Amino acid sequence: MNETTTTKEPKILILATLSGGYAGADYVGQQHLNYTTNTSILPVRCPSMFSTEFYIQAFEKGIDGIIVMYSGTDSPFKGGPERTAVMVDQTYKKMGELGINIKRLKLAAICTVCKKPFLKQVNEMNKTLNEIGFVQDELADQGKDK
Amino acid sequence: MTEKTNPKPEETKIGVYVCYCGGNISDVVDVEKVAEKMREHPNVTIARTDMSMCSDAGQSIVENDIKELGLTRVVIGACAPSLHEHTFRGTVARGGLNPYYFHHVGLREQDSWVHSNNPGGATEKAVRLMYAGIAKANLLKPLDMIKLKAERHALVIGGGVAGLRAAYDIAGRGINVTLIEKTPFLGGRMAQLETVFPTGNNAREDLHSLINEVRTHPLITIHTLSELVNIRGYIGNYDVQIRSQSRGVSGDNAEAALAACTQEVPDDFNYGLTKRKVVYRAYEGCFPSTPAVDWEHYDGKPIEIDGQKVIFENKKKTFDLRIGAIVIATGFQPYEPPRGDYGYDELPEVVTLPQFIRYMGLRDGNVGELTWKGHPVRDIAAIHCVGSRHLAGVHEPQPDGILNNYCSRVCCTATLHQVNELLDEYPNINVYDFYEDIRTYGLEHESYYTEASKNMVRFLRFHGDQRPEVAAAPEGDTHPVLVKGKDYLTNGLEIEVPVDLVILAVGMVPRPVDDLVDMMKIPKGDDRFLLEVHPKLRPVETPVPGIVLAGTAQSPMNIQESCNAASAAAAKVSVLLASGQVELDPFVAKVDLDKCTGTGDCIEVCEYEDAIVLETMTVEGNEVQRAVVTPANCSGCGNCVSACPHHAIDVQGWEVAHYEAMVDAITMEVEL
Ligand SMILES: Cc1cc2nc3c(=O)[nH]c(=O)nc-3n(C[C@H](O)[C@H](O)[C@H](O)COP(=O)(O)OP(=O)(O)OC[C@H]3O[C@@H](n4cnc5c(N)ncnc54)[C@H](O)[C@@H]3O)c2cc1C
Ligand code: SF4
Numbered sequence: 111m112n113e114t115t116t117t118k119e120p121k122i123l124i125l126a127t128l129s130g131g132y133a134g135a136d137y138v139g140q141q142h143l144n145y146t147t148n149t150s151i152l153p154v155r156c157p158s159m160f161s162t163e164f165y166i167q168a169f170e171k172g173i174d175g176i177i178v179m180y181s182g183t184d185s186p187f188k189g190g191p192e193r194t195a196v197m198v199d200q201t202y203k204k205m206g207e208l209g210i211n212i213k214r215l216k217l218a219a220i221c222t223v224c225k226k227p228f229l230k231q232v233n234e235m236n237k238t239l240n241e242i243g244f245v246q247d248e249l250a251d252q253g254k255d256k
Numbered sequence: 257m258t259e260k261t262n263p264k265p266e267e268t269k270i271g272v273y274v275c276y277c278g279g280n281i282s283d284v285v286d287v288e289k290v291a292e293k294m295r296e297h298p299n300v301t302i303a304r305t306d307m308s309m310c311s312d313a314g315q316s317i318v319e320n321d322i323k324e325l326g327l328t329r330v331v332i333g334a335c336a337p338s339l340h341e342h343t344f345r346g347t348v349a350r351g352g353l354n355p356y357y358f359h360h361v362g363l364r365e366q367d368s369w370v371h372s373n374n375p376g377g378a379t380e381k382a383v384r385l386m387y388a389g390i391a392k393a394n395l396l397k398p399l400d401m402i403k404l405k406a407e408r409h410a411l412v413i414g415g416g417v418a419g420l421r422a423a424y425d426i427a428g429r430g431i432n433v434t435l436i437e438k439t440p441f442l443g444g445r446m447a448q449l450e451t452v453f454p455t456g457n458n459a460r461e462d463l464h465s466l467i468n469e470v471r472t473h474p475l476i477t478i479h480t481l482s483e484l485v486n487i488r489g490y491i492g493n494y495d496v497q498i499r500s501q502s503r504g505v506s507g508d509n510a511e512a513a514l515a516a517c518t519q520e521v522p523d524d525f526n527y528g529l530t531k532r533k534v535v536y537r538a539y540e541g542c543f544p545s546t547p548a549v550d551w552e553h554y555d556g557k558p559i560e561i562d563g564q565k566v567i568f569e570n571k572k573k574t575f576d577l578r579i580g581a582i583v584i585a586t587g588f589q590p591y592e593p594p595r596g597d598y599g600y601d602e603l604p605e606v607v608t609l610p611q612f613i614r615y616m617g618l619r620d621g622n623v624g625e626l627t628w629k630g631h632p633v634r635d636i637a638a639i640h641c642v643g644s645r646h647l648a649g650v651h652e653p654q655p656d657g658i659l660n661n662y663c664s665r666v667c668c669t670a671t672l673h674q675v676n677e678l679l680d681e682y683p684n685i686n687v688y689d690f691y692e693d694i695r696t697y698g699l700e701h702e703s704y705y706t707e708a709s710k711n712m713v714r715f716l717r718f719h720g721d722q723r724p725e726v727a728a729a730p731e732g733d734t735h736p737v738l739v740k741g742k743d744y745l746t747n748g749l750e751i752e753v754p755v756d757l758v759i760l761a762v763g764m765v766p767r768p769v770d771d772l773v774d775m776m777k778i779p780k781g782d783d784r785f786l787l788e789v790h791p792k793l794r795p796v797e798t799p800v801p802g803i804v805l806a807g808t809a810q811s812p813m814n815i816q817e818s819c820n821a822a823s824a825a826a827a828k829v830s831v832l833l834a835s836g837q838v839e840l841d842p843f844v845a846k847v848d849l850d851k852c853t854g855t856g857d858c859i860e861v862c863e864y865e866d867a868i869v870l871e872t873m874t875v876e877g878n879e880v881q882r883a884v885v886t887p888a889n890c891s892g893c894g895n896c897v898s899a900c901p902h903h904a905i906d907v908q909g910w911e912v913a914h915y916e917a918m919v920d921a922i923t924m925e926v927e928l
């Protein structure tokens with residue numbers, strides 16, 4: 111292990127619900143469809159558990175883009191999707207204050223068989239990150255990195 | 257199983273295992289390299305690879321390592337956690353560790369299978385994901401499953417052969433069953449068949465022996481004209497609401513009402529070939545034998561019975577049940593071609609296979625000569641794959657935008673079985689069989705094809721993108737219909753076959769069950785059939801615990817396969833409910849009373865009744881309010897976690913700290 115913070119390619123964190131995005135990602139795998147390897151998918155029960163602080167810290171640690179693949183109206187958790195949306199909205203405001211481009215955070219409803227929407231989200235995030243660059247450069251520009 | 261001491265993160269001894277998955281992972285990911293990188297981690301005591309971690313041998317390695325090396329955590333990188341997380345928790349428990357001291361990393365569906373174009377990147381990603389797994393494993397706490405009472409009562413939805421079989425098998429294990437059937441009569445599609453492959457038995461005779469067993473079983477309650485309208489709860493404890501319609505007629509006036517009724521509608525049992533009354537029995541000998549009013553078509557006008565004018569009333573009632581597990585056996589419907597397709601619904605000489613079977617069943621014995629609409633039938637064309645195996649870019653998707661690209665599996669054998677039966681009775685009829693492939697799969701089912709060949713059936717092979725065309729023959733022709741196409745058994749020769757009757761071997765589509773899908777949150781596949789967790793390893797379970805599938809609701813199946821699936825579903829339900837207790841993962845909220853100050857923010861955002869409440873307790877001599885979770889009522893959604901200003905709540909097994917540690921691991925640079 112080598113603890114440096116230099117990044118070769120943008121890092122995408124995907125927080126994916128077991129009942130939605132994570133199962134969707136498994137389905138993309140079963141279909142043997144390709145996407146980029148700069149993606150790390152972590153299973154979550156419901157992303158309503160993540161506070162603004164969690165997202166901001168992830169960006170500060172060097173995650174360039176986060177896609178929250180929640181289950182939308184298919185969520186087995188009452189009130190979970192609504193609370194997730196509230197937390198993501200709050201996070202957008204905080205990102206604005208800190209000078210982090212809000213395009214780095216995306217909330218997308220992905221179902222268990224949503225192969226095309228899954229790939230579209232990953233491709234779009236890659237495209238965005240290629241345009242706006244690394245988060246650490248952005249934070250350095252804001253003088254937040256010193 | 258909870259250990260007394262929980263080692264500090266820096267003291268954990270982790271065993272890491274990376275699976276080849278018989279090449280599924282190792283063909284892309286350099287599995288040995290990944291294991292080598294894991295050995296660099298200070299907490300990793302051992303890192304091994306294996307051809308198949310889920311095999312008995314693979315699991316034994318982990319069990320032995322736990323015992324011999326004193327491992328305190330296990331991380332396995334393998335297929336999707338949905339397939340084997342449960343298996344490996346068992347492995348870890350057998351080794352003597354708390355089963356929640358295990359973390360599963362998906363390296364197949366989410367790495368090797370999606371990065372075959374970039375093996376280097378896939379290997380690097382595997383290392384990253386495994387490091388994240390180790391970071392989480394370091395922080396895991398021992399947990400105990402939540403034990404809840406389970407209602408020893410199953411609900412079976414659908415009274416076709418699959419639902420009946422499942423109900424009978426579950427009841428046979430001493431568990432109560434409620435069977436609900438939407439229509440007024442039991443039996444489903446099997447009742448509409450005559451003799452069936454592979455036995456040649458009469459379908460209704462076989463069906464009735466099963467219905468008799470079901471209706472006389474003391475543990476089975478049957479509700480016809482009934483549907484599920486609401487469901488709440490979880491495995492072991494589903495609260496369901498069922499709505500039943502009335503039959504409209506009963507004991508005393510039933511026969512008189514049937515006799516007196518004059519309003520007629522197309523008979524759906526005979527696929528519209530005949531008419532029936534709106535007070536009706538599906539067929540003679542059906543169960544229940546009491547007729548029922550067809551509420552969809554009844555015009556509401558009074559019917560004169562014994563000199564009295566009677567208006568039938570549909571007295572609907574709803575009732576509630578507490579259910580432990582549910583079998584969905586809602587079945588299929590035959591594909592109905594759009595008007596004009598192969599001449600269907602335009603040319604009177606074009607029928608579907610289900611209609612043809614009904615037609616043959618309706619005859620009063622062998623009538624000497626086969627006729628159709630009064631004309632003798634000498635030449636017949638059968639066309640396979642109607643409504644199945646559609647090709648993108650060649651065939652139109654269905655009205656819902658979905659292409660029927662799957663094989664319906666049953667139609668090839670069913671067609672050849674019918675053709676052979678027909679030729680046994682009428683050896684002088686000529687049959688032309690237009691097929692794309694003959695798929696008479698199954699033990700000795702090939703005999704249907706060889707017998708048809710011996711019976712001089714002329715086989716003509718088309719290509720999927722060049723299906724035969726059916727058109728009316730010109731006036732004055734010897735036959736009313738022409739079937740045209742290319743035959744690839746004779747090098748694509750253009751052929752034109754004049755026939756008296758065309759039988760379309762239509763495929764299967766699932767019965768529409770969107771209401772159930774929405775209520776139960778169960779997935780459908782690309783083909784609209786209900787989807788199992790895994791086609792090989794968990795073939796009858798849905799991802800919703802306690803809800804299983806039986807029969808053709810899941811995919812095209814013949815009767816034998818439908819019953820196999822139903823018995824498998826019944827076995828699953830029986831195992832779940834046998835002990836009267838279910839064990840649930842302990843992934844519920846937990847309050848850290850040292851951090852909680854009783855602000856109540858958590859309660860504000862919790863949508864579950866009595867999951868979290870403020871209770872008064874004494875801390876250091878002072879009466880204070882603190883949040884307290886009732887695990888049985890908590891869904892583990894985590895709404896409360898992000899709401900607490902003091903980070904005093906977490907969902908056990910899925911803590912925010914776990915994610916923070918995983919993000920740390922993911923953002924480290926990996927050098928291979
Ligand atoms: C033309 C043709 C010929 C065939 N020939 C043969 C053969 O020779 N041999 C063979 O092995 N197989 C044959 N099959 C296949 C056989 O018909 C099926 O395998 C079998 O009928 C499937 O049974 P099932 O219980 O899964 O579905 P179904 O018979 O469709 O039963 C489902 C039941 O569920 C009910 N239902 C639906 N939705 C709900 C709801 N929401 N609530 C409550 N109830 C509901 C329906 O009303 C129905 O009664 C043939 C099929 C066709 C089309
Ligand atoms: S079983 Fe035969 S007729 Fe039916 S879809 Fe498959 S190949 Fe076509």
Ligand code: SF4
Pocket residue numbers: 844845858861862863864867868885889890891892893894895896897907
């Ligand atoms: S995890 Fe969800 S259900 Fe449980 S107490 Fe928190 S908010 Fe309520």
